[in-house]
Amino acid sequence: MWLLVFLVSFLIGVGTTFWYLFGRQSPFTVDSVRDPEPMELDQKKRDKVLKQGFTREKVPQSLDAIVIGSGIGGMTAAATIAKLGKRVLVLEQHDQAGGCCHTFTEKGFEFDVGLHYIGQLHENSFFRIVMDQITEGQLQFVELDKHFDTIIIGTGEEQRKYTIYMGKTEMEEHLKKQFPNDVKAVEEFFKIMKISARKTPFLAGLKLIPQWLALFLLRSGIADLLSPVFRLIGSSATEVADILTSNKDLQIIFAYFFYGVPPRDSSSLINALLLHHYKRGAYYPRGGASEIPFHITKVIQKYGGNVLVRAPVTRVLVDSKGAAYGVSVKKGQEEVEVRAPIIISNCGIFNTFKRLLPPEIQAKPEIQKRLDMMKPGQGSLLVFSGFDATAEELGINSTNLWLFNNNDMDAMMDDFFSLEKDEAPDNIPMMFITFPSAKDPTSKIRHPGKTCMTIMTMVNYEWFEEWKDTTVKKRGDDYMDYKMRFANNLFDWACMYFPKLREKLVFQEVATPLTNVHFLGAYRGAMYSAEHNLERFHIEVMAKNRCDTPVKNLFISGQDVFSCGIAGALHGGLLCASIALGHIVYIDLFLLKKKLKRRKAREMAALAKKLQ
Incomplete structure (x- = not known):
């Protein structure tokens, strides 16, 4: 009798596990990927997709999920859930969708904000398959030069230059x-x-x-x-x-x-993963970074959902039993309640737990324990420069530069981040230089005769904190003077390697941590979200830092789930969708990858036979 009970229980367990892993509909299929349509160059038509403002009437009925924030983590989770035929609403506080994947245009120059290059997009790679699925094949990529990064250490006669090449064995x-x-x-x-x-x-x-x-x-x-x-x-x-x-x-x-x-x-x-990410190639979206949210939005809309901007979420609605059931969105002077059984936050763990939850929920020990696992990340400062010249005239290409004052990175960063506010602009130890327009061949068509450069470095939020309560674009002359000290020093450093830049410069804008707070909703201006220190990656902390939260029906997506960058945030979205759906979508993706590889093998065999 007991043996029979054991066998029945075992079979039920095996059957349940098999059904959980393999028995449900997959959001990912070979047939959902179609040939790319011609690129949409009409900015008004693009704005109808990327800049659709929030109103009650645009909220789909009978929502299945709400996603707070339109960064790649949130959009990946949203598209994955949507492709199961569910209605998903993505709410973005900025005036256009995309998070760090959005672009902005000033004086005829288009700049990327947080996407500078992506790796692991070779044919049938896992990352490429995901990108194809969540955009249904509409996103195209340009492979950059084989020499994709240059690292320069030291200055003057002490300078050493190293080049990083892509390639399975070449790197x-x-x-x-x-x-x-x-x-x-x-x-x-x-x-x-x-x-x-x-x-x-x-x-x-x-x-x-x-x-x-x-x-x-x-x-x-x-x-x-x-x-x-x-x-x-x-x-x-x-x-x-x-x-x-x-x-x-x-x-x-x-x-x-x-x-x-x-x-x-x-x-x-x-760090090893970051370099490995580009081993098989470095890529850039054809048409610019905003192509990513543009095409993902259309997929979400295809299944009855929507992506709405100018929709700042002020709080997550939690019922008396401690379960999330919706969000409150600020529309003018009123608060609009939007409800759904699944709430996904892609605005970071600190914004979610410290700003969006009711005070009595924030105070719960289990919430505080989750917050204690992480600390806020370092702020970033970016300099956007526009030049009235082509890449050829400026002597630049798609290769990125990483500059370091010396080869002791630990000491450099310790010394810099310990500086007083007034000392920091004149003692920048490292920076990253990239030319987005040189990476995208369509830039010559969309913005002829113009070239863009983005410079990035890391800074302390505290150096800019005195202006945190001022209004964007109206922070005063002292703020402008201070951030331009950073910009001028960074630009002068760049001109040492590209001397033609100075005479062709016609536009320059500087984004500080306060800018990132305003436009990206980044907590303390940290584009990489929570700090990626050893404490965060302690293996037990990794196991405890999950997509589900102490608040039932509330899930976390994005960079705070796994790691930083576009790839890290995307995996945060896949992990979040898996937990929210109760269905491990990674298994679907791995099975799809095997199917695509088999199809490719058959095609190659058929071609070889034909050639014979």
């Missing part, structure tokens, strides 16, 4: 040629990159299985037996680099994608 081999005495160190780092890329799904799995099970696997040591990735993510980038090599220049190469955290306090796995 490693090219780096070895530049560091002939550190071949072994390069090989070991690329092994770490390989482990990081292949085993990262284990880390995502921690957020998809029940929390008690994840913690059991970690605390029992079983997880470490499965993969070294669980130890690697908590290892300091500086610690690992010191083991590999004493060459400080090479150590910079291992961690040159700065995001506000010194290598000493950052995860070696995250």
Whole structure:
């Protein structure tokens, strides 16, 4: 009798698990991807998609989900849910959709805000399949030059220049040629990159299985037996680099994608993933970064949803039982309630828990514990420059530059972030330079004879905090003078490498952390959201930092779920959709990837047979 009960229970468990993993409709299909339509160049028609203002009448009836924020994490979650035939409403506080993927145009110059280049978009890659699915094949990409990044360390006679090449084997081999005495160190780092890329799904799995099970696997040591990735993510980038090599220049190469955290306090796995991301190529959206929200919005609308802007969410509505059931949107002087059974916040954990939840919910210990897992990220400052000249006339191309004053990144960042407000503009230790118009061939058609440059560096929010209560565009002369000190020093540094820029400059604008707060809704101006320090990537914190929250029906998406950047935020959206739907969409994507690879193999076999 007991044996029969056990067998029945086992079969029910297996059946339930199989149904949970494979038995439900997939939002992703081969047939949903169609040939790209001609690019929409009419700005008025584009604005009807990207700048549709919030009104009660534009809110779809019988909503299935509401997403707060139209960054790539929120839009990925929204499109994934929508493709199951559900009505999703995305609400954006800015006047156009896209978050860090939006662009803005001033004086005939178009600038990207947070998307500078993307990797892992080669044919049938996981990331490419996701992008194709959430835009239904309408998003096209341009592959950048093989030499996609240049790293310059030091100034004057002490300057050293290193080049980073894309390519499955070329990236490693090219780096070895530049560091002939550190071949072994390069090989070991690329092994770490390989482990990081292949085993990262284990880390995502921690957020998809029940929390008690994840913690059991970690605390029992079983997880470490499965993969070294669980130890690697908590290892300091500086610690690992010191083991590999004493060459400080090479150590910079291992961690040159700065995001506000010194290598000493950052995860070696995250830094390895960032470089691996471009191993098979660096790409840029054809038509600019705003093509991403433009096409995702159309997919959401296709299934009965909508994306509305000028729709600041003031609070998440929570019932007496502690469950979220809607949001309140400010429209003029009134508050409009919009309801749905699923609420997804893509505006960051601090904005969500500190600003959108009722005070009595914020005060709950379980909410405070989630907040204590993270700290606010570093602010960023961007300089947008426009030139009346072509890329050829300026002597530029699609290659990005990363500049460092010296090769001790930990000391540089420590010293800079400890400076007083007045000292900071004259002591900038590092910056990133990119030319978006040189990456996009359609820019020559859409903005002929014009070139754009974006410079980025990291800054303290506190240096700008005295102006936080002023109005955008009306912050006063002292604010303008202060931010232009940063801009002038950064621009002068750029002109050392591109001397033709100065005489062709006709437009310049500077975005500070306060700008990021206003336009992006970024907490304390942090474009990369919560700080990506070692405490955040402690493996048990990773297991506990999940998409579901202590508030029933409220979920978190975006960069705070997994990691920073476009790819990190997109995975945050996929993880969030999986939890909100109770259906692991990653399995659907992996099965789709296998199907596409088989189809490609058949096509290649047929072609080979035909040629014979």
